[in-house]
Each structure stands twice: as structure tokens, then as C-alpha cells.
Amino acid sequence: MASVPSPSPPLHHTTSRTTHRTQSSQPWHAHLTLDLLLRVLSNTLFHPFISALLPLCLRALAAPYTSPSFITTSAFAICVSLYWILEPMNRRIAYGGPRKINWEDEVVVITGGLGGLGGCLAEIFALRGVEVAVLDIAVARTKETKKDGQDVSDGEEKEGVRYYCCDVGDHEEVKTVWARVTEDLxxxxxxxxxxxxxxxxxxxxxxxxxxxxxxxxNTMSHFQLAKMFLADLLSTGTGGTLVTVSSVLAHQGAANLSVYAASKAAVTACHKCLSAELAGFAPQIKTILVAPGQLDTQLFGNVKLRGFLRNFLAPVVGAGEVAVKIVEMVDRGDGGVVSLPAYARWIAWMGVLPVGVQRVLREWAGVDSQFAIPSQEEDKIGPSSPGEKRLKDEG
Incomplete structure (x- = not known):
């Protein structure tokens, strides 16, 4: 497929269906984070152009080639330039070449997409004119059975998104709804x-x-949906993108979330194994693993960051920001990993530290006390059916 000739609409960082913490409710230091510092450094001191100016400025001041300052700045500029050159090569070797995207031919299916991260993704894809299907148990079965907080019913299309009431934990219902999506879109x-x-x-x-x-x-639905998705693509040889939303808790569990963390560790391991398999015989199918930290959604509304340093290292991330990163990667036709904030990319390294050090860090960060929440589920997509655990998007 050829790439779409017309420019894509701009990516939006917010969604009308998602409730986020407003900036006014945050303290002033909430915006001073490690991610912001790294972003500034990558566009200034650690940018090849800026780093190359350092030895050139020294030469303009008549610094000799043998001076320690010139040698140091030259070595620094070379290292920075090599990183910028080798990083794309590293991604190409790891995930292969990009697949060609034509948004007019793409059909996107999002589970749990009535709010939060899923809602942001649905809205962004819809703005691009893509066929989008949302599978969510919080969608009303019929227009007549709509309850408070349910804006859409099964089969209804709203703002470019088609909604289907589906319990992804029900094997037979998933097969039925998947057939409907394929027939409709x-x-x-x-x-x-x-x-x-x-x-x-x-x-x-x-x-x-x-x-x-x-x-x-959390786990079996990933297996079933991925198998149905891949079966269609492999039978036709068509390219596609499989996105698995996991969590940093897959690497570092927390008290009171034992089963949840185990389920996310399971889908993370499955994603890595599946990515290795597809790289061998179906390189046209790309895989993206999403492992974010805490998102600014209602699910974590009761989780409060304590102190400037904790907020600096582990800030709350906007669901829209994560959604934009995912869409950008899909848009490029790439595979890879989306982990925000910065600590989420390094959290696995915590496992190499001495166990005592890990315990001290966990106590300091308050990991095991932050998630001591009541047993009822708080979700970002509205009420579910009676007696049903509420679906949520990952964070």
C-alpha cells in the first residue's frame, strides 16, 4: 500500500470523553520533571548541531587542537553525533523496516475505548478519517437500555467511531462482535x-x-483477540500493527495489586514472544508494547504524589500524551516500545540492585502504600453492567 498523499490532521492531546486533572489543581513544581529536563537537554546540549558548536567556538577563540578543552568538546560532539546516527540503526535492526500506511485502508479496533487512554486513541484516529471500532462492556446493549453515563449504544456511530458492546472476557461474545466489526468496517x-x-x-x-x-x-482476551487479528492478516499477507497495553507494574508489582501485576507481566511476556515469532515469518506485522506509569485519569485520582523529588522522578503522565506517542509510531509503520515517563523505560534495571536497596527505594517511593485502594473499581469510562468489574484503560 502506498502512503497517504494528503497530510494528516494534527494530533490532539486531549479528549472530550476523558476526565483529567486540570493544570490549575497541580502545584507549581509538578511541571518540573525529569522528562522535561531530558527533553530540554536532547534539544540543546545533547543535540548534534549544538554539541558541534562547542569545539568550533573554541577554535574561533584560537584554542589549540591539543588543548584539553578542545579535545574534550570534540570527543563529546563525536559521541553525541554517533548516538543520533546509531539510534535509528538500532531501531531498524530491532524492529525491521516500517510498513507502509494508507489511512484510507486502515481499520482500527480498540478495546476499552470509551475513555482514558483508549478514548484518546479513538478520538485521534477518528480525526484522521480512519475506520475505528471500540469494544467496551460499558456501551449500552440497546438505545432503550441506556443508563446514566452511557452516551452510546451497541452499533452506534458517533464522531467517526463505531461502538460495540462487548465483554472481552467472554470468548463467544468476542468472536461474535469481531465478525460484526469485520462485516461493518x-x-x-x-x-x-x-x-x-x-x-x-x-x-x-x-x-x-x-x-x-x-x-x-486482562490476559486471555489479549490471546484471543491477537489470534483472530493475526489470522486475518496472515491469510491475506496484509500488513498490520498489534498494540499491547501493559504497565510498569509488570516489572515492579505493588501491594494489593498481585493479580493485576501478574496479568500485565503475562501480556508483556506474551508480546515479546509474539514479536520474535512475527519478525521471522511476518515482518509486515508490527508490534508495539505500551508500558506507561501513572496516568492522569480517574482510576488513579486517589493516588497522590508526595514531595517534589518523587514528582520530579515519577510524574503523572497525560493519557493524551501517551496516545499521541502510540499514534505517531503507528503512523510511521514502526514497531517498538512506548514507555512514559522516563523512569518507566529504566524500571526493569531496578531488579539488578541489591534486594535491600530495592526495599529502601520502594519504601521511599511509597509504591506499596499508593495502591492501597478499596476493592471497588474506579474507572474512566462510566458505569458497567450490574455485578460486572469495570473496564479501564491502562496506566
Whole structure:
């Protein structure tokens, strides 16, 4: 497929369906973060053009070639330039060449897309004129059964997005809805496995039904949807993109989230294995792993950052910001990993530290106390059916 000739609409960082913390509610230091510092440095001191100016300025001041300052700045400029040259090569070797994107031919399926990260993704793709299908249990079964907080019903199209009521933890219902999506919109070429449920409970208080339900929705649904998605693409040889939404908790669990963290570790491991398989016989199918930290959604509304340094190292990330990164990667036809904020990219390295140091860091960060939330689920997409655990988008 040839790339679309017309320019794409600008990416938006917010969505009308998602409730975020307003900037006015944040303290002034909330905007001073490690991510901001790294972004500034990458566009200034660690930019090849700026770093190359340092030895040139010294030469303009008649500094000799053998002076320590000239040698140091020259070595620094060379290292920075090599990084900028080798980084694209590293991505190309790791994930292969990009697939060609024609948005007029793409069909995007998003699970748990009524709000939060999924809602942002649905809105951005819809603005691009892409066929978008949202599978969510919070969608009303019929127009007559709409409840408070339910704006759309099954099969309804709104603002360029087609909504389907679907319990992704129900194997037979997923197959039925998938067939409807294919018939209504065409063969899906982008699948975003985003829906999940969470219950913050002590391990010993988890009931078997809760455990099974959570694993079916958070883990088994990824397997089923990915298999149906890949079966269609592999049978036709069409390129596509599979997006798996995981969490930093897949690497570092937290108290009261044992099953949730285990389910996210499972989908992360599955994604890596599947990526290795597809790289061998289906390089036209790209895979993207999303492992964000805390998002600014209602789900984490009760989780409060404590102190300037904690906020500096682990800031709350806007769901729209993560969505834009995902769409940009899909737009380029690339595979890869989306991890925001910066610490989420390095969290796995914490495992190499001495266990005592890890414990001290966890105590300082308040990891095991931040998620001591009540057992009821807080979600970003409105009420679910009676007795049903609420679907959420990842954070």
C-alpha cells in the first residue's frame, strides 16, 4: 500500500470523553520533571548541531587542537553525533523496516475505548478519517437500555467511531462482535488491546471468581483477540500493527495489586514472544508494547504524589500524551516500545540492585502504600453492567 498523499490532521492531546486533572489543581513544581529536563537537554546540549558548536567556538577563540578543552568538546560532539546516527540503526535492526500506511485502508479496533487512554486513541484516529471500532462492556446493549453515563449504544456511530458492546472476557461474545466489526468496517489492520480490570485487594481476600475474571479480561482476551487479528492478516499477507497495553507494574508489582501485576507481566511476556515469532515469518506485522506509569485519569485520582523529588522522578503522565506517542509510531509503520515517563523505560534495571536497596527505594517511593485502594473499581469510562468489574484503560 502506498502512503497517504494528503497530510494528516494534527494530533490532539486531549479528549472530550476523558476526565483529567486540570493544570490549575497541580502545584507549581509538578511541571518540573525529569522528562522535561531530558527533553530540554536532547534539544540543546545533547543535540548534534549544538554539541558541534562547542569545539568550533573554541577554535574561533584560537584554542589549540591539543588543548584539553578542545579535545574534550570534540570527543563529546563525536559521541553525541554517533548516538543520533546509531539510534535509528538500532531501531531498524530491532524492529525491521516500517510498513507502509494508507489511512484510507486502515481499520482500527480498540478495546476499552470509551475513555482514558483508549478514548484518546479513538478520538485521534477518528480525526484522521480512519475506520475505528471500540469494544467496551460499558456501551449500552440497546438505545432503550441506556443508563446514566452511557452516551452510546451497541452499533452506534458517533464522531467517526463505531461502538460495540462487548465483554472481552467472554470468548463467544468476542468472536461474535469481531465478525460484526469485520462485516461493518472491513478487516482490522490495527488492534489495540487496551481493556483491563483492576481490584485493589489483599491477596488473601481475593475470591476465585475475581481471580478468574481478572485473568480472563486482562490476559486471555489479549490471546484471543491477537489470534483472530493475526489470522486475518496472515491469510491475506496484509500488513498490520498489534498494540499491547501493559504497565510498569509488570516489572515492579505493588501491594494489593498481585493479580493485576501478574496479568500485565503475562501480556508483556506474551508480546515479546509474539514479536520474535512475527519478525521471522511476518515482518509486515508490527508490534508495539505500551508500558506507561501513572496516568492522569480517574482510576488513579486517589493516588497522590508526595514531595517534589518523587514528582520530579515519577510524574503523572497525560493519557493524551501517551496516545499521541502510540499514534505517531503507528503512523510511521514502526514497531517498538512506548514507555512514559522516563523512569518507566529504566524500571526493569531496578531488579539488578541489591534486594535491600530495592526495599529502601520502594519504601521511599511509597509504591506499596499508593495502591492501597478499596476493592471497588474506579474507572474512566462510566458505569458497567450490574455485578460486572469495570473496564479501564491502562496506566
Amino acid at each position: 472491513g478487516m482490522p489492520t490495527v488492534l489495540i488491546n487496551n481493556a483491563a480490570i483492576v481490584n485493589g485487594k489483599l491477596f488473601m481476600k481475593l475470591e476465585r471468581e475475581e481471580l478468574e475474571r481478572l485473568l480472563y479480561v
